[in-house]
Amino acid sequence: MSFQIKKQSTKYDVCIVGSGAGGGMAAKLLADAGFKIALLEAGPDFDPANKEQRTQLRWPWESPRRGASTTRPFGDFDMAYGGWELEGEPYTQNANTEFAWFRSRMLGGRTNHWGRISLRFGPLDFKRKDFDGKGDNWPIVYEDVKPYYDKVDKLIGVFGTKENIPNEPDGFFLPPPKPRLHELYIKKGANKAGVPMIPSRLSILTKPVNKERGACFFCNQCSRSCMAYADFSSSSVLVKPAVKTGNVDLYVNAMVREVLTNGEGEATGVSYIDKDDLRDYEIKAKVVILAASACSSARILLNSKSAQHPNGLANSSGVVGKYLHDSTGSSRMGFIPQLVDRERYNEDGVGGMHLYTPWWLNDSKDLGFTRGYHIEYWGGMSMPAYGFGFNTQALKEITGDTSRNAYGTGLKKDVKKFYGATFGMAGRGESIPRKENYCEIDSNTVDKYGIPVLKFNYSWSDEEVKQARHMQDTFEEVMHNMGAVPLGDKPGKEKNYGLENPGKIIHEVGTTRMGKDPKSSVVNEFNQAHDVPNLFVMDGGPFVSQADKNPTWTILALAWRATDYLTEQLKKGNL
Amino acid sequence: MDRRESLKALVLGGVGSSLFLSSCVTDKKSPIAAGDIIEEREGYGRTPAEEERDEDLYSETFFSEEEMATISILSDIIIPEDEESVSATEAGVPEFIEFIVKDIPEHQIPMRGGLMWINRESNKRFEAAFNEISKENQMEIIDNMAYPRAFEENSPGPVFFRNIRNLVVTGYFTSEPGFKYLDYRGNTPNVWDGVPAHVLEKHGMKYDEDLLKVAMDPVTRNEVMDWNKYEV
Incomplete structure (x- = not known):
């Protein structure tokens, strides 16, 4: 499916950098509208149905390391080429910063392995400053985005249930799968503790939405990317049909160095390095869309310096790279004694939880922190991989059984008996975007292509730490109420209550934020750069704040909204 | 070849x-x-880079023949053959351990050092290498490592035993015979229609009536969704 040109004289209508959610959406819509598109991806072509690349439905013993995370951070079968560190492509940190930057270099990018949690931002999420005075409001309201969320739901597919929760808007939902057993146990405890649990909202096809994609066959492996295209990944769902129109030239292994401009401050295209021959190429286009991920797009802009743009392109405000923020995360594992020696059946279900907890305390004013979190759950009879069976004795002792089977048939039986009885809870919360958290160009360091790299500066504030403490207290309360036993020690103050380092949740956004005022924002409400009208940013960069919701569904909706606007401008001849 | x-x-x-x-x-x-x-x-x-890395690891040998023989003895003591399933060596556990210590080099010193410790212990007590002493004598050393007295828990023998036990167990239960023994049922296309009724009942659980009304229907699940009938 890839169509590669090394050198060309075509002038494209639109050049899109990045094939993830935002870039894929723009490519699909613009190709359908008949525009000529150059789509650039820094990694290789990818198709989960390609035998050479497929990891779905593989067994642990097909991997000599049994799926261990030695080369891929989430294990051998996870479908993300890349990780926290890329060979020859470093990033640096200021003192006291421990930002973790996950990059996936492949067609479709990180949408091939993401959790498919597809939550709409609610009315409150666009206007948090109005309620707590912190951060900034978005320049748009929920009603502006709602029609696009509706379209994304119908085009791509998301299951869920209508719940009428004010800040968790319902959408066009496919039918949800029934909960698993451990989820029913958790729900009992959660409800006793006053914590709601509702069917999750995942972009997985429990019914097809068109004839090109199959229905889910319940292997629980969305993180491996689906060969039936029954879950959302940008490459399978958006880029594939876009390329089929014949209007898209796909350039893979194309690492973009900078956006090119003319003397009038307009973008004229991009310069990229072909990773195969390590030579520089240029692509000319009327419009450039950056969708390389929040930090990569900021890096490209900051590296696009010229006499007219001495601080980097689209950066007269100086806020490119600023207001970087990731979701908070803190988690705990537990053990359900009632599930010891449980009956076997195929419990895979969809890839991810069937029930989750949306934030339930919007009306509480006395928490000590002002932004919410949702809770994700895992557990059950999942497929063993490297690490399975370590320390079964500890579980045994929890049940009051002090006998010891250090080896032999008894040990084997113990491992079998305790299989499927552990579970986990993970809070994912909203952090407050701050100007002091940013990425910038490290002028002393280049990557192996000679491109200056990013340097991160990021710290959590008291708000996020207190939120993590609340998560931990909630986890224990729910576990107590469901008759489960929390495992390990509860992370206390000295460990920031288990709060993960920034970047770890892989929801980093905010680096090219949108706003009405060109002095304090990079793009307008249609993702169009204030300084450069024919330049758009359509990844997570334009987020003003990111709610406690996973960003992908909003990236898609905003990219659709921006592309509608862009199409109109192109048709009017304004660009 | x-x-x-x-x-x-x-x-x-x-x-x-x-x-x-x-x-x-x-x-x-x-x-x-x-x-x-x-x-x-x-x-x-x-990916090509990953394939190359695998190939490099396969081309190296970490454990000596003697060490591999000890690993095999230990593996089959930790997971022996019984009426229900095959032994660790038959499930390929020693080969897995040889690979994983090259793949995760942090395992190398503790494993090699542990094997050295076992031989020293064996020489001290029985004046021969571990592989050469009787099964009975081997078990004496193993039992001291596997069931240490409280004050010995963090001494080299017991620590090594816990490490190798983890690798043997994980290697076994991620092998095909291990899956068979575990009675693992997943990783195959199917239609999830909830927890089997008798299991629900056994655990005193039942599904919410409201949820059942909207949950995925196995009968119609392959029909393309018709949004015309849908009301938000």
């Missing part, structure tokens, strides 16, 4: 040659269909 061929053979070692898919997958548009056989002849979805 050249190096790449032998690598292939190793990668495929123990893998069933085909994967039969259940008849639940009926969607013609899906690349897999009822009765399809997916040939397992293409590695396991590595």
Whole structure:
């Protein structure tokens, strides 16, 4: 499916950098509208149905390391080429910063392995400053985005249930799968503790939405990317049909160095390095869309310096790279004694939880922190991989059984008996975007292509730490109420209550934020750069704040909204 | 057999040659269909760099023959053959341990040091290497490591034993015979229609009536969603 040109004289209508959610959406819509598109991806072509690349439905013993995370951070079968560190492509940190930057270099990018949690931002999420005075409001309201969320739901597919929760808007939902057993146990405890649990909202096809994609066959492996295209990944769902129109030239292994401009401050295209021959190429286009991920797009802009743009392109405000923020995360594992020696059946279900907890305390004013979190759950009879069976004795002792089977048939039986009885809870919360958290160009360091790299500066504030403490207290309360036993020690103050380092949740956004005022924002409400009208940013960069919701569904909706606007401008001849 | 061929053979070692898919997958548009056989002849979805790394690891040998013999003895003590399933060596556990210490080098010193410790202990007590002493004498050393007295828990023998036990157990339960013994049922196309009724009942659980009304229906699940009838 890839169509590669090394050198060309075509002038494209639109050049899109990045094939993830935002870039894929723009490519699909613009190709359908008949525009000529150059789509650039820094990694290789990818198709989960390609035998050479497929990891779905593989067994642990097909991997000599049994799926261990030695080369891929989430294990051998996870479908993300890349990780926290890329060979020859470093990033640096200021003192006291421990930002973790996950990059996936492949067609479709990180949408091939993401959790498919597809939550709409609610009315409150666009206007948090109005309620707590912190951060900034978005320049748009929920009603502006709602029609696009509706379209994304119908085009791509998301299951869920209508719940009428004010800040968790319902959408066009496919039918949800029934909960698993451990989820029913958790729900009992959660409800006793006053914590709601509702069917999750995942972009997985429990019914097809068109004839090109199959229905889910319940292997629980969305993180491996689906060969039936029954879950959302940008490459399978958006880029594939876009390329089929014949209007898209796909350039893979194309690492973009900078956006090119003319003397009038307009973008004229991009310069990229072909990773195969390590030579520089240029692509000319009327419009450039950056969708390389929040930090990569900021890096490209900051590296696009010229006499007219001495601080980097689209950066007269100086806020490119600023207001970087990731979701908070803190988690705990537990053990359900009632599930010891449980009956076997195929419990895979969809890839991810069937029930989750949306934030339930919007009306509480006395928490000590002002932004919410949702809770994700895992557990059950999942497929063993490297690490399975370590320390079964500890579980045994929890049940009051002090006998010891250090080896032999008894040990084997113990491992079998305790299989499927552990579970986990993970809070994912909203952090407050701050100007002091940013990425910038490290002028002393280049990557192996000679491109200056990013340097991160990021710290959590008291708000996020207190939120993590609340998560931990909630986890224990729910576990107590469901008759489960929390495992390990509860992370206390000295460990920031288990709060993960920034970047770890892989929801980093905010680096090219949108706003009405060109002095304090990079793009307008249609993702169009204030300084450069024919330049758009359509990844997570334009987020003003990111709610406690996973960003992908909003990236898609905003990219659709921006592309509608862009199409109109192109048709009017304004660009 | 050249190096790449032998690598292939190793990668495929123990893998069933085909994967039969259940008849639940009926969607013609899906690349897999009822009765399809997916040939397992293409590695396991590595990138070229990952493949090269695997090949490098396969071309190296970490443990000596003597060390491997000790690992095999220990593996089969930790997971022996019994009426229900095969032994650790038959499930390929020593080969897995040889690979994983090259793959995760942090294992190397503790494993090698532990094997040294065992031989020293064996020489001290029985004046011969561990592999050469009687089964009875071997078990004496093992029992001291496996069931240490409280004050010895963090001494070299017991620590080593816990480490190798973890590797043996994980290697066993991620092997094909291990899956059979565990009675693992997943990783195959199917239609999830909830927890089996008798299991729900046994745990005193039941599904919410409201949820049942909207939950996925196995009968209509392959029909393309019709949004015209949908009200938000």
